[in-house]
Amino acid sequence: MxxxxxxxxxxxxxxxxxxxxxxxxxxxxxxxxxxxxxxxxxxxxxxxxxPAISNNINKAKGWFRKAMEKSGYEGKYHYCYCTKSSHFEFVMNEAFKNSIHIETSSAFDINIVENLLKKGKINRNTYVVCNGFKRDEYIENIARLINGGHSKTIPVIDNYEELDLILEKVPTKKVKVGIRIAAEEEPKFEFYTSRLGIGYKNIVPFYKRAIADNKQVELKMLHFFINTGIRDTAYYWNELLKCLKVYISLKRECPTLDSLNIGGGFPIKNSLAFEYDYQYMVDEIINQIKTACDEAEVPVPNIFTEFGSFTVGxxxxxxxxxxxxxxxxxxxxxxxxxxxxxxxxxxxxxxxxxxxxxxxxxxxxxxxxxxxxxxxxxxxxxxxxxxxxxxxxxxxxxxxxxxxxxxxxxxxxxxxxxxxxxxxxxxxxxxxxxxxxxxxxxxxxxxxxxxxxxxxxxxxxxxxxxx
Missing domain, CATH: 2.40.37.10 (Lyase, Ornithine Decarboxylase; Chain A, domain 1)
Incomplete structure (x- = not known):
């Protein structure tokens, strides 16, 4: 027995x-x-x-590289680490051995970015994608990065007021920005729409009203975040399709838009019975983006991902x-x-x-x-x-x-x-x-x-x- x-x-x-x-x-x-x-x-x-940190980063890079080669995808892939998952210096030191980028969510994150720049862990070619609701100190710190010449700082606009607040603090520099989509949450949630970002139907009107004729602002990124992460569910694929429709509509209005950020990361192993086909999911995401853009006759976007738990968990x-x-x-x-x-x-x-x-x-x-x-x-x-x-x-x-x-x-x-x-x-x-x-x-x-x-x-x- x-x-x-x-x-x-x-x-x-x-x-x-x-x-x-x-x-x-x-x-x-x-x-x-x-x-x-x-x-x-x-x-x-x-x-x-x-070593597990570098291992997962390079696995993800490999999955996206294979998917893009297989489909003939012409855009670039950029891996960002979400600092909120773990802010420790030992995590950053290991993660940034792998030529990746950084995603921030609050004011003190920018102080960490400045420390990493000072120590040479990241450089002027590192994208700093600034997410989250931005209070005064966060705005000040983002502006300090941009005014200091870090041109790859991309504040992702979360609400209608943020753009003006940033521009007030950056009077002479050109500002590259993203816009976050307020995705609809899963049906089991207590609310229908994410509290973060701007609604699907309001993004193009917001661009026309606040960005299109402003020569100081360059829209580069549309940010798409699903709270439950990248999973093979009808809910996820439906939200991605809605996001792509917005991207295509926005791209037709905005020639400078060239990047799609598919935030909301990969799951990690929580049981010995865990099963998840990462390569299949990446293949399918890349294929759906390429198919939608080809049918609409617009160039495919560069892809940004924001992996926090997957990086360090x-x-x-x-x-x-x-x-x-x-x-x-x-x-x-x-x-x-x-x-x-x-x-x-x-x-x-x-x-x-x-x-x-x-x-x-x-x-x-x-x-x-x-x-x-x-x-x-x-x-x-x-x-x-x-x-x-x-x-x-x-x-x-x-x-x-x-x-x-x-x-x-x-x-x-x-x-x-x-x-x-x-x-x-x-x-x-x-x-x-x-x-x-x-x-x-x-x-x-x-x-x-x-x-x-x-x-x-x-x-x-x-x-x-x-x-």
């Missing part, structure tokens, strides 16, 4: 997979021995495997120890971890997001069904279901045999939403965070980016400084 944890995984999924395999009864992630990390750094532990992980088991009734066993889901993986609590979750050790032990609980006193601090099996199964708890579990592909949003470096619910300390890289010979190197938060750090934030 197959009762081992390995048997469960092996029977349920194709295993091993590209990034996951075993060394005896312990888990390897990209050939990293996770138990060695535990032995060296302890738990709870956050980590970032930097699959580089991140978290490891916890199961420190206790509580049998609360005849059906529910609670495995308590040495940290908190609310504070370290906030999306698992806030939007019921699921990550790849696997035991790190004891794969040859028998398994049991459990619930996972965090350390806070909040009833919502738990993780109790996996998409593939509607439950969590782990090696049986044994007080004498420590059990470690890993959550993978957690690299996007969790640190910023969780308030990195700040206060956390019930004052649960922020885990140690390490960076993992490989040198040119493939030799692994690790370093501590931030230590585990100490009581003194928290007391200082709370105003309990010794004076």
């Amino acid at each position: 197959n009762t081992k944890y390995f048997d469960l995984i092996n029977q349920t999924f194709y295993f091993p997979q590209e990034e996951f395999r075993l060394n005896k009864d312990t888990l390897l992630f990209h050939n990293i021995d996770l138990m060695k990390l535990v032995e060296e750094y302890g738990t709870p532990l956050k980590f970032t495997y930097l 699959e580089s991140g992980g978290a490891i916890y120890e199961v420190i206790h088991q509580k049998q609360q009734n005849d059906r529910e066993k609670w495995n308590m971890i040495d940290s908190s889901f609310i504070t370290t993986l906030p999306d698992s609590w806030a939007i019921s997001k699921r990550f790849v979750m696997l035991a790190v050790n004891r794969w040859n032990d028998t398994y049991e069904r459990v619930l996972l609980g965090g350390l806070t006193c909040d009833s919502d601090d738990y993780y109790n279901s996996e998409q593939h099996m509607n439950a969590v199964y782990l090696p049986k708890y044994n007080k004498e045999k420590p059990l470690y579990i890993g959550f993978f592909n957690t690299g996007a949003y969790q640190e910023t939403i969780g308030g990195f470096g700040g206060l956390h619910h019930c004052l649960i300390p922020q885990p140690k965070h390490i960076l993992i890289d490989r040198d040119e010979n493939g030799i692994l190197a690790t370093e501590v980016f931030s230590p585990e938060q100490k009581s003194e750090d928290v007391l200082k934030i709370l105003g309990y400084d010794e004076k």
Whole structure:
């Protein structure tokens, strides 16, 4: 009878997979021995495997290159990284090794852009696509970039007032802009139209009214963002078709328009059962854009994508120890971890997001069904279901045999939403965070980016400084 944890995984999924395999009864992630990390750094532990960032960037570039070559697409492709997914310098340093561009969403992003320019991580040929609703400081910072000579800064107009606000701050330079479409949301949403952007039917009239006769402004980009990302659904293809109709109408009025930004990125792996045909999706997008433009006899646009989670998400992980088991009734066993889901993986609590979750050790032990609980006193601090099996199964708890579990592909949003470096619910300390890289010979190197938060750090934030 197959009762081992390995048997469960092996029977349920194709295993091993590209990034996951075993060394005896312990888990390897990209050939990293996770138990060695535990032995060296302890738990709870956050980590970032930097090569995964470059790997995903170059995969996407390859998909678009193949699709464009196959269809004879004459436009160019530009990969942008969305800073909001993770603003850390170590992420930027790795991402911008790959000749990509940057998409911003708030004022402080521009300060990061200026820092990257100063350090030579990006240059004058790097597109800076400025998205989001723009308050005064964001406008000021965008204007500073343009006035400083960064001609590839493209503020994407979100509402009718923004263009005038930008032009007030850039009195002598020519300004290249984009316009964001306010796409319709999926039927299950509580509202019909995105709060961001300008409605489909209003874009061409807005161009004629505010841009067409203004010699200081050059419209370069139409921005199309779908909140649910690029997925093979009737909803997505219908919205893309509507977007292309607007692009064609706008292109006929505006000769300088030459780029289509298809924001709203690719999904990332959230289960060992995850399936998504990236190449098919890229092929189909490129084919639909080319077909629509050819039929309308307008040139195809250059393509911009804004990939945030896809860029950085699959580089991140978290490891916890199961420190206790509580049998609360005849059906529910609670495995308590040495940290908190609310504070370290906030999306698992806030939007019921699921990550790849696997035991790190004891794969040859028998398994049991459990619930996972965090350390806070909040009833919502738990993780109790996996998409593939509607439950969590782990090696049986044994007080004498420590059990470690890993959550993978957690690299996007969790640190910023969780308030990195700040206060956390019930004052649960922020885990140690390490960076993992490989040198040119493939030799692994690790370093501590931030230590585990100490009581003194928290007391200082709370105003309990010794004076």
